[in-house]
Amino acid sequence: MFKKIKKVFIASDHAGYPLKQLIIKEFLSKKSINFQDLGANSEKSVDYPKFAKKLCKKINVTSMGILICGTGIGVSISANRHKHIRASLCHNVNSAKMTRKHNDSNVICLQGRPFVKKKIFAMLNAYFDTEFEEGRHKRRVEQL
Numbered sequence: 001m002f003k004k005i006k007k008v009f010i011a012s013d014h015a016g017y018p019l020k021q022l023i024i025k026e027f028l029s030k031k032s033i034n035f036q037d038l039g040a041n042s043e044k045s046v047d048y049p050k051f052a053k054k055l056c057k058k059i060n061v062t063s064m065g066i067l068i069c070g071t072g073i074g075v076s077i078s079a080n081r082h083k084h085i086r087a088s089l090c091h092n093v094n095s096a097k098m099t100r101k102h103n104d105s106n107v108i109c110l111q112g113r114p115f116v117k118k119k120i121f122a123m124l125n126a127y128f129d130t131e132f133e134e135g136r137h138k139r140r141v142e143q144l
């Protein structure tokens with residue numbers, strides 16, 4: 001985790017709830033990352049845009065986010081409607097790494113149904129350990 005990031009916000013809908021709980025227990029807590037869970041609080045059906053919006057409102061230059069829904073698609077569409085958000089739906093370590101390097105992504109979106117635990121943790125490690133490359137990529141990100 002890079003120095004300027006002081007907090008990670010995490011949110012999901014009902015479909016992403018089991019993966020959210022796993023990430024909290026076995027990734028954020030274990031790594032002593034300062035985080036805030038913004039819900040949902042169970043597998044009872046809820047609407048993903050509400051949770052994506054709630055998380056996006058919290059993100060600034062010192063924070064990053066993890067959003068989860070069934071496919072990861074709904075939360076990523078929702079999150080990318082916010083001007084300050086660069087949300088990336090990632091399905092492998094390469095996309096998690098490259099979106100940090102090239103897009104300065106500040107929210108990772110994950111598929112909660114189904115998921116492979118080992119792969120998720122490898123993706124999160126890659127995402128939170130990779131810095132933005134700046135240079136030509138800064139110019140491009142500024143055009144978004």
Ligand code: RB5
Pocket residue numbers: 013015016048069070071072073074075
């Ligand atoms: C909920 O059933 C599902 O539609 C939602 O989690 C998400 O996959 C939407 O994109």
